[in-house]
Amino acid sequence: MKNFKQYYPTTVDEAAKILKENPNDTYICAGGTDIIGVMKDFILPTYPTALVSLDRIPGLKEIKEEGGFLTIGAMVPLEDIATNDLIKSKYACLAEAAARTASPHLRESGTIGGNLCQMTRCWYFRHNNDQFHCLRKGGDTCYALTGDARFHSIFGLTKMCAAVNPSDTAPAMVVLDAKVVTNKREFGIEELWGFAVPGSTKLEHDEIITCFKIPAFSGKSCFYKAAIRKTIDFPIVNGACAITASGDVKICVNAVALSPHRCKEAEAVVKGQTITESLAEKAGDEAAKKATVIEGTGTTNEYKIQMMKGIIKKVVLGCK
Numbered sequence: 383m384k385n386f387k388q389y390y391p392t393t394v395d396e397a398a399k400i401l402k403e404n405p406n407d408t409y410i411c412a413g414g415t416d417i418i419g420v421m422k423d424f425i426l427p428t429y430p431t432a433l434v435s436l437d438r439i440p441g442l443k444e445i446k447e448e449g450g451f452l453t454i455g456a457m458v459p460l461e462d463i464a465t466n467d468l469i470k471s472k473y474a475c476l477a478e479a480a481a482r483t484a485s486p487h488l489r490e491s492g493t494i495g496g497n498l499c500q501m502t503r504c505w506y507f508r509h510n511n512d513q514f515h516c517l518r519k520g521g522d523t524c525y526a527l528t529g530d531a532r533f534h535s536i537f538g539l540t541k542m543c544a545a546v547n548p549s550d551t552a553p554a555m556v557v558l559d560a561k562v563v564t565n566k567r568e569f570g571i572e573e574l575w576g577f578a579v580p581g582s583t584k585l586e587h588d589e590i591i592t593c594f595k596i597p598a599f600s601g602k603s604c605f606y607k608a609a610i611r612k613t614i615d616f617p618i619v620n621g622a623c624a625i626t627a628s629g630d631v632k633i634c635v636n637a638v639a640l641s642p643h644r645c646k647e648a649e650a651v652v653k654g655q656t657i658t659e660s661l662a663e664k665a666g667d668e669a670a671k672k673a674t675v676i677e678g679t680g681t682t683n684e685y686k687i688q689m690m691k692g693i694i695k696k697v698v699l700g701c702k
């Protein structure tokens with residue numbers, strides 16, 4: 383690694399000020415399990431000069447129920463979410479998603495904020511020494527569209543970038559209708575992600591997520607993940623479904639597009655119906671209708687469509 387500066391502010395305002403005064407090549411560091419790897423492998427075109435750690439800012443590691451919301455601080459480690467009794471009982475899909483992320487060690491260090499803001503795992507983007515100067519690094523080519531396409535997008539292809547969002551907790555947060563609270567504003571979680579160079583979020587450079595607010599939830603929810611290995615592996619496709627006590631249905635899959643993909647067609651199939659195996663299958667079929675395939679050099683991502691259908695079936699049945 384190259385030398386870099388590490389700041390340890392003790393308030394969110396101080397952290398934001400440092401970021402504002404250093405607009406180029408300064409990054410927020412939460413648990414560091416993603417950003418340090420990015421630096422170690424010289425992935426970015428310009429080497430980060432400084433990290434702003436959020437670790438010493440009080441109040442960002444709390445989980446509490448308050449005013450009709452479950453509030454989860456941005457610096458809460460994933461392991462705390464996976465093992466929290468309240469989350470396990472009332473917001474099951476989120477606990478399940480956190481428990482299926484990475485490894486015990488990484489879940490102790492990795493935070494919910496970092497998990498939702500992590501950079502893409504596209505193997506062209508992640509190639510060391512910026513060997514593939516792709517769209518997400520300010521270049522003009524998406525190598526995934528013509529190269530090895532196996533793990534890439536089946537929806538959207540926004541700006542022709544085929545990289546997927548790799549977060550495991552993202553679909554759970556979407557179906558639970560989480561709100562993102564930053565030092566500047568509050569907004570619905572689906573607005574968090576999008577095409578960004580080099581990140582995965584639409585946050586401003588000096589914008590820091592302080593917590594997530596999930597409306598009190600009573601109903602059933604379920605998360606499922608398909609990966610090559612059972613532990614320490616990113617999703618090929620994952621997904622979550624939440625059905626409220628009043629019958630509202632939300633279904634979201636991830637690792638299929640640049641941002642987590644809400645399956646509104648599948649939701650419409652399930653809403654108001656008794657959940658059966660054939661209904662759950664139909665929901666998956668509906669979601670797949672708008673999917674597209676990338677045929678790369680000798681490779682295809684077509685299998686991901688079938689996998690997504692299976693995941694939707696599983697998470698819908700999990701809410702029975």
Ligand SMILES: Cc1cc2nc3c(=O)[nH]c(=O)nc-3n(C[C@H](O)[C@H](O)[C@H](O)COP(=O)(O)OP(=O)(O)OC[C@H]3O[C@@H](n4cnc5c(N)ncnc54)[C@H](O)[C@@H]3O)c2cc1C
Nearest residue numbers: 410412413414415416417484492493495496497499550591
């Ligand atoms: C071997 C390995 C396996 C992994 N497996 C998985 C997996 O199975 N599933 C999965 O989802 N992830 C996986 N990850 C990815 C990721 O490292 C973890 O999920 C972790 O949660 C990231 O959190 P962090 O706190 O360490 O993030 P950091 O590395 O500290 O930050 C990640 C990014 O988010 C930004 N950021 C962090 N906090 C904030 C905030 N509060 N406000 C604004 N921006 C912020 C940072 O600037 C940085 O760009 C894996 C990582 C490794 C190294």
